[in-house]
Amino acid sequence: MQSIISVSGLTKTYASGFQALKRVDLEIRKGEIFALLGPNGAGKTTLISIICGIVNASDGTVTVAGHDIRRDYRTTRAMIGLVPQELTTDAFESVWNTVSFSRGLFGKPADPRHIEDVLRSLSLWDKKNNRIMTLSGGMKRRVLIAKALSHEPQILFLDEPTAGVDVELRQAMWEVVRKLRESGVTIILTTHYIEEAEQMADRIGVINRGELILVEDKVELMCKLGRKQLTLQLHDPLDAIPARLAEYGLTLASGGAELVYSYDTQGERTGITTLLSELRDAGIRLKDLNTTQTSLEDIFVSLVREPA
Amino acid sequence: MNLHAICAIYRFEMARTGRTLFQSVVSPVISTCLYFVVFGAAIGSRITDIDGVTYGAFIVPGLIMLSLLTQSISNASFGIYFPKFTGTIYELLSAPVSYLEIVIGYVGAAATKSIVLSLIILATAGLFVPIEIAHPAWMVLFLVLTTVTFSLFGFIIGILADGFEQLQIVPLLVITPLAFLGGTFYSIAMLPPVWQTVTLFNPLVYLISGFRWSFYENADVGVGVSLAMAALFLTLCVAIVWWIFRSGYRLKA
Numbered sequence: 001m002q003s004i005i006s007v008s009g010l011t012k013t014y015a016s017g018f019q020a021l022k023r024v025d026l027e028i029r030k031g032e033i034f035a036l037l038g039p040n041g042a043g044k045t046t047l048i049s050i051i052c053g054i055v056n057a058s059d060g061t062v063t064v065a066g067h068d069i070r071r072d073y074r075t076t077r078a079m080i081g082l083v084p085q086e087l088t089t090d091a092f093e094s095v096w097n098t099v100s101f102s103r104g105l106f107g108k109p110a111d112p113r114h115i116e117d118v119l120r121s122l123s124l125w126d127k128k129n130n131r132i133m134t135l136s137g138g139m140k141r142r143v144l145i146a147k148a149l150s151h152e153p154q155i156l157f158l159d160e161p162t163a164g165v166d167v168e169l170r171q172a173m174w175e176v177v178r179k180l181r182e183s184g185v186t187i188i189l190t191t192h193y194i195e196e197a198e199q200m201a202d203r204i205g206v207i208n209r210g211e212l213i214l215v216e217d218k219v220e221l222m223c224k225l226g227r228k229q230l231t232l233q234l235h236d237p238l239d240a241i242p243a244r245l246a247e248y249g250l251t252l253a254s255g256g257a258e259l260v261y262s263y264d265t266q267g268e269r270t271g272i273t274t275l276l277s278e279l280r281d282a283g284i285r286l287k288d289l290n291t292t293q294t295s296l297e298d299i300f301v302s303l304v305r306e307p308a
Numbered sequence: 309m310n311l312h313a314i315c316a317i318y319r320f321e322m323a324r325t326g327r328t329l330f331q332s333v334v335s336p337v338i339s340t341c342l343y344f345v346v347f348g349a350a351i352g353s354r355i356t357d358i359d360g361v362t363y364g365a366f367i368v369p370g371l372i373m374l375s376l377l378t379q380s381i382s383n384a385s386f387g388i389y390f391p392k393f394t395g396t397i398y399e400l401l402s403a404p405v406s407y408l409e410i411v412i413g414y415v416g417a418a419a420t421k422s423i424v425l426s427l428i429i430l431a432t433a434g435l436f437v438p439i440e441i442a443h444p445a446w447m448v449l450f451l452v453l454t455t456v457t458f459s460l461f462g463f464i465i466g467i468l469a470d471g472f473e474q475l476q477i478v479p480l481l482v483i484t485p486l487a488f489l490g491g492t493f494y495s496i497a498m499l500p501p502v503w504q505t506v507t508l509f510n511p512l513v514y515l516i517s518g519f520r521w522s523f524y525e526n527a528d529v530g531v532g533v534s535l536a537m538a539a540l541f542l543t544l545c546v547a548i549v550w551w552i553f554r555s556g557y558r559l560k561a
């Protein structure tokens with residue numbers, strides 16, 4: 001897979017002395033949706049800001065489509081659209097003017113048709129002459145997205161696009177993102193909502209305290225997560241697992257009062273039915289049972305947990 | 309050169325001016341009229357001509373300069389400070405524009421506005437006193453040089469400022485006093501010799517004197533010296549802006 005953004009050894013130490021990024025290496029593939037997952041203060045915005053040219057890196061390099069972001073900043077920045085985390089807009093401008101301004105700023109000749117398409121796709125068309133300050137928060141978010149799309153970027157950064165956004169807008173936004181991706185746009189979004197990463201992304205990166213601790217295909221990650229545990233609470237505690245049940249790989253827990261069975265939800269068959277009938281044949285009586293799943297959330301939490 | 313970006317910034321800034329047309333034009337025009345009524349008509353009628361020019365006419369170039377200097381600074385400083393304040397500067401920093409293009413856009417718009425304003429003031433002054441311009445080309449040259457220089461200066465202030473009050477400090481506490489003391493309302497020759505020497509350290513003397521020379525051919529310092537000083541100030545401001553952008557000072561973390 002061809003990579004479109006290549007980050008290597010990226011380090012950022014702010015003037016305060018705080019190290020926000022620690023030698024981050026990351027390849028973003030052309031055409032993918034990449035979700036950067038991490039708690040507040042992890043360094044997500046810093047990473048994006050460096051790639052977009054808003055913050056200077058302390059060390060390391062970034063290339064976009066093979067161009068160095070410093071030396072060839074015109075080429076790399078023209079390819080990128082950024083929707084910032086904060087709702088920063090020109091309060092007194094009209095929607096139409098602010099979006100047209102962005103297109104010009106990014107070096108593209110005026111194209112009212114394209115601006116119209118963008119505004120329509122974000123349900124902003126009937127607000128095109130409104131001043132931005134008269135819009136609701138969700139509408140302002142749409143304006144920021146429209147600005148980022150005004151110059152037809154090949155790469156789109158969405159920094160926590162759904163923070164404080166209602167369900168309707170979230171759905172509309174994902175619709176736009178899917179369409180963009182179909183047209184070949186590479187999308188990098190940051191979020192701390194795990195479901196969002198699960199739902200949208202092709203690949204997921206987890207960042208914590210300036211370090212990228214995991215980058216994985218979502219499908220593979222889901223496979224790892226696809227394992228479930230069936231816990232059987234027994235009427236009478238067992239000393240050992242009966243030999244005839246050996247093939248299930250069971251473990252005893254709670255001093256023999258529980259049997260734990262791990263199985264793959266994605267597999268052909270889970271083996272639960274046969275296990276239960278074998279247990280009955282072996283005369284083992286059950287008090288209760290429950291299943292648990294390791295979620296992305298559990299992994300995430302265990303990854304980013306403060307060291308004790 | 310990203311011409312689309314320069315145009316976008318320029319138009320954006322001019323639109324902002326358009327929205328605040330009233331404050332932008334009306335208040336400087338009114339204050340200039342007040343100066344004419346007080347100094348030109350009321351007091352000026354009792355002051356003898358200076359080098360063959362009536363007092364009312366004498367103060368016109370200085371008054372235009374006074375507006376030009378303060379307006380250039382406030383326009384340009386506000387223009388760049390506002391996006392810094394609201395955070396919309398992220399877009400400017402992430403856009404494929406060079407620093408030169410940003411400066412041309414912002415400073416060009418601020419300078420345009422100041423020049424239009426000074427022409428309006430000139431026309432207003434024409435209603436009070438007869439005005440003749442001996443060297444129109446020089447007049448325009450001084451006008452443009454001064455406006456661009458002080459718009460750049462304002463741009464620098466806008467980048468360095470931490471709050472809106474700071475934008476007002478320089479025009480109010482530095483430029484206005486220096487313009488008053490720099491020969492807006494009198495010829496340097498009217499001062500005692502010691503003060504004449506002290507006054508030569510006031511940079512605005514050279515700009516006001518040169519500008520007045522282009523009207524009436526009388527000047528406190530040689531017009532060549534005025535021109536050289538104007539060019540020096542311009543170079544100085546360009547150098548500072550260049551350094552700010554090169555280092556990313558106060559713009560990028």
Ligand SMILES: Nc1ncnc2c1ncn2[C@@H]1O[C@H](COP(=O)(O)OP(=O)(O)O)[C@@H](O)[C@H]1O
Nearest residue numbers: 014016018020039040041042043044045046561
């Ligand atoms: N301009 C700055 N100066 C000093 N520290 C900063 C600055 N910007 C961000 N930080 C710090 O860097 C860390 C990472 O911030 P950020 O990249 O915004 O995190 P995230 O977007 O993942 O929430 C935070 O601890 C934040 O306080």
Ligand SMILES: [Mg+2]
Nearest residue numbers: 044045085159
């Ligand atoms: Mg952030």
